[in-house]
Amino acid sequence: MTATQHEPGRTGRGSDAPASTKPRRRWGRPTLYTSYGQEMALLNTRAKQLGVLAIIAVAAYLPLTLEDDLLALLGTGLVLAVGAIGLNLLIGYAGQVSLGHAFFVGVGAYTAAVLAGDPDGRYLGFGVSEAPVWIVAAGVVAALFGVVVAPLATRLRGLYLAVVTLGLVFIGQYFFAEWREMSGGPGIGRESAVPVVLGNDLTRDGAYTEEQKLFWLFLVVLVIMALLGRNIARSRIGRAFAAVRDRDIAAGVMGVELGRYKLIAFTISSFFAGVCGSLLYVGSGQFSPEQFGLLLSVQFIAMVLIGGVATISGSIMGALLIALLPRLSSELPAFLPFVSSSPTDHPNVFEVEVGLYGALIVAFLLFEPRGLFGIWLRIRTYWKSFPFSY
Amino acid sequence: MTELLTAVSIGAGNGSVYALLALGFVIIYKAMSVISFAQPAFMLSGAVLVSHLSPRMGFVAAVVVGTIAIAVVALVVERVAVRPMVGKAVFVIAIITIGIDIVVRVVAGAFVGVDPRTIGDPWGLDVTTIGGVQVQHRHIAAFVVTGLVVALLFAFFRFTRMGLAMRATALDQEAAMAQGVDVGRVFAVSWALAGALAAIAGVFASAGNPIDQNLWIIALTALPVIILGGLDSLGGAVLGGLVIGIVQAVVSTYHSTWFPFLDTNSGAIVPYVLMLLVLLVRPQGLFGTKEVERV
Numbered sequence: 001m002t003a004t005q006h007e008p009g010r011t012g013r014g015s016d017a018p019a020s021t022k023p024r025r026r027w028g029r030p031t032l033y034t035s036y037g038q039e040m041a042l043l044n045t046r047a048k049q050l051g052v053l054a055i056i057a058v059a060a061y062l063p064l065t066l067e068d069d070l071l072a073l074l075g076t077g078l079v080l081a082v083g084a085i086g087l088n089l090l091i092g093y094a095g096q097v098s099l100g101h102a103f104f105v106g107v108g109a110y111t112a113a114v115l116a117g118d119p120d121g122r123y124l125g126f127g128v129s130e131a132p133v134w135i136v137a138a139g140v141v142a143a144l145f146g147v148v149v150a151p152l153a154t155r156l157r158g159l160y161l162a163v164v165t166l167g168l169v170f171i172g173q174y175f176f177a178e179w180r181e182m183s184g185g186p187g188i189g190r191e192s193a194v195p196v197v198l199g200n201d202l203t204r205d206g207a208y209t210e211e212q213k214l215f216w217l218f219l220v221v222l223v224i225m226a227l228l229g230r231n232i233a234r235s236r237i238g239r240a241f242a243a244v245r246d247r248d249i250a251a252g253v254m255g256v257e258l259g260r261y262k263l264i265a266f267t268i269s270s271f272f273a274g275v276c277g278s279l280l281y282v283g284s285g286q287f288s289p290e291q292f293g294l295l296l297s298v299q300f301i302a303m304v305l306i307g308g309v310a311t312i313s314g315s316i317m318g319a320l321l322i323a324l325l326p327r328l329s330s331e332l333p334a335f336l337p338f339v340s341s342s343p344t345d346h347p348n349v350f351e352v353e354v355g356l357y358g359a360l361i362v363a364f365l366l367f368e369p370r371g372l373f374g375i376w377l378r379i380r381t382y383w384k385s386f387p388f389s390y
Numbered sequence: 391m392t393e394l395l396t397a398v399s400i401g402a403g404n405g406s407v408y409a410l411l412a413l414g415f416v417i418i419y420k421a422m423s424v425i426s427f428a429q430p431a432f433m434l435s436g437a438v439l440v441s442h443l444s445p446r447m448g449f450v451a452a453v454v455v456g457t458i459a460i461a462v463v464a465l466v467v468e469r470v471a472v473r474p475m476v477g478k479a480v481f482v483i484a485i486i487t488i489g490i491d492i493v494v495r496v497v498a499g500a501f502v503g504v505d506p507r508t509i510g511d512p513w514g515l516d517v518t519t520i521g522g523v524q525v526q527h528r529h530i531a532a533f534v535v536t537g538l539v540v541a542l543l544f545a546f547f548r549f550t551r552m553g554l555a556m557r558a559t560a561l562d563q564e565a566a567m568a569q570g571v572d573v574g575r576v577f578a579v580s581w582a583l584a585g586a587l588a589a590i591a592g593v594f595a596s597a598g599n600p601i602d603q604n605l606w607i608i609a610l611t612a613l614p615v616i617i618l619g620g621l622d623s624l625g626g627a628v629l630g631g632l633v634i635g636i637v638q639a640v641v642s643t644y645h646s647t648w649f650p651f652l653d654t655n656s657g658a659i660v661p662y663v664l665m666l667l668v669l670l671v672r673p674q675g676l677f678g679t680k681e682v683e684r685v
Binding site for chain 2: 097152155156157158159160162163164166167168170171174177178180186294298301305347351354355357358359360361362365366369
C-alpha cells in the first residue's frame, strides 16, 4: 500500500538504488508488477484496495438501513460464506471433492451449543458464554474430526472420496440424533449457543436490535475468516493445494507430500465448517439433527460452484445468493401466477426453492463454469478494455 | 434361527432393490467414468409414475410403460445436461447429476400428493411360510425379477452388438471409437438402461407401502453397494447389493440385543459403516479393478 506513490527521482527499478531496495509500484501502471511479492499481495491493485474497503464499509452500514428480517437472512448468508470458503479451499484449491461438509458444520454447531449451554439446563452444557471462545473451540473440534477423517481421504481419489464423505453425513446424522442428551433428539432439537461478547448478550435488544448486533458479529467473523482463507490460498500451502489438484502425481514427483497436504486441506476446511456451524443457528436460537443432512452439503457445494471455484470472493457471493434464495422464491408468486405460496398446491414456492438449487447448479456448470466470479470477471474485462472488445 | 432366516429373506428382497440400483450406477460409470447421482430421482419418479398408471392399465402394464418412460426421461437428461459436458472433469459431471437429481425429484415429488399413494402391486404384505420361515411375497418377487433382469442384462452385454460396443467403450473409449463404435450412442443407451433399472427398483422399493417423498434415500444406499462391489464390476454390484441388504436386515433385527445402548435402529447406517470398513482394507472395493497410475 505504501509503495504506490510516485517518486520523480526514480526512472527504473534499482537504477540508482542498491538491489536490496523494496521494489516500487509505478504510478499509473496498476497491473505492472516488478516482483512476485507485489503480484501475490493480498490486494494487488489500488482498485481492489478501495473496492474492498468500500464493500466492508457498506456492509457495516447496512444494519442501520435494512429491515430486521432481511438483515437476519443476510447474516445467515455471511455465516454460510465462512463455511463456503472452507469448502472452496478443499474442493476448489485442493481438488478434494467432499459431500461431508454438513457433518463438520454439525460438529461445530454442537460443540458451540454444548460449550455455551446452560449447565443446569435440559441438555448438556458447560456455561462458557463468551462467543470468541466457543467459536474458536467449535472450529478446533471440527478440525480434529477432519484430522480423523483425512486418512481415508488420502487413500481415496475423486468420486470414491465423494461417496465416502456422503456416508459420513449419514453416520454423523445418526449419532447426532442418537445422543439425545447433547442434541435433544430428532424433531426436537436443542437451543443454540447464545452469543455473549465481552459480557454483552447480543440477543437482547438494546440501543440496537438483536439482528443488527448479530450482523456485525457475523461480519467481523467473516472478514477475519476470509482474510485467513485468502492468506492460506496464496501461501506455500495454497500453492501445494493447487499442485495436488492439477495433477497429484506430478505434485508428488515435485516433492509435495500428498498425504500431508490432503490432511491439511481437510483440517482447514473442517475448521472453517466448525466456525460456520457455531454461528449458523445463533439467529434462530434452535436447531435439530435433521438440519445436517445431505441437503446442507449440497447447498455448500452449490455455493462454491455458483460463486466460483477457487475464489474466496466468489464463495461469499455464492453463499449470499443461496441464503437469499428462499426470499427470492417467496417473491415469485407475484411475478409467476402459477407458482403458489401454499404448501399443498403444486408447484409451490418451497418446491421452486429446492428446484432452484439444482437448476442453478446445472445452469452455472453448463453456461458459466467460473460462477458469479466469472460474470464479474467479464464485466471487469469489458470496462478495462473499453471501448475495445479485447 | 427362524428369526435369522426371516431377516435374511427380508435382506435378500431389499438387497435385490439395491442390486438393481447399483447396476444402474455401474453401467453409467463403465461408460463415462462418472457416478450419476441422478439415480435416486429416477427411482422416485419411476415409483410415482407407476402409481399413477396402474389404476388405469393394471400393474404389470404400468410397470412396463413406467420403466420405458423413465428410460426416455433419462435419455433426455443425458442429451440435454450431460452430453455437453463430456470431456470435462468427472467431478463437474457428477455435480451436474446432483443438480439434475434435485430438479427431477422436486418435479416427481409434486405428484406424490397428500393422500397415501400405492403402486397397486398384487403382493401387499402377504406372506408364505417356507419351512417355518415367513417370507413376504414382495421380497420373493423382487428377488426373482432381479435375477431375471440381471440374466437378461448379462446376456445383452454378452451376445448383442450394442452390448459388445458398450464393453469396448468401457475398456477404452478412444480405441472403441477408432473401431467404429458410436460412443455417443453407448452413453445414451447406458443412461436409458440405468433409468429403467432405477424405475424397476423404485417399484419394488415401494411395494407394500405407500410412496413417500423420502423413498429416494433408499437409492443412496446403492452408493455404498457400488463402492463395496467395486465401481466397475457388474457382478460386484449384484453381490454387493445382496450382501449389504442381508447384513442390514440382520443388524436391524438384532439391533436391540447387539447394541442395547443405542435407541435408534442402526440398520440405516450399516451400509455406510460396512463401506468404510471395506475401503480401509481394499480402496478399490471387493471386485473393482485396481487403479493404475500412469504418467
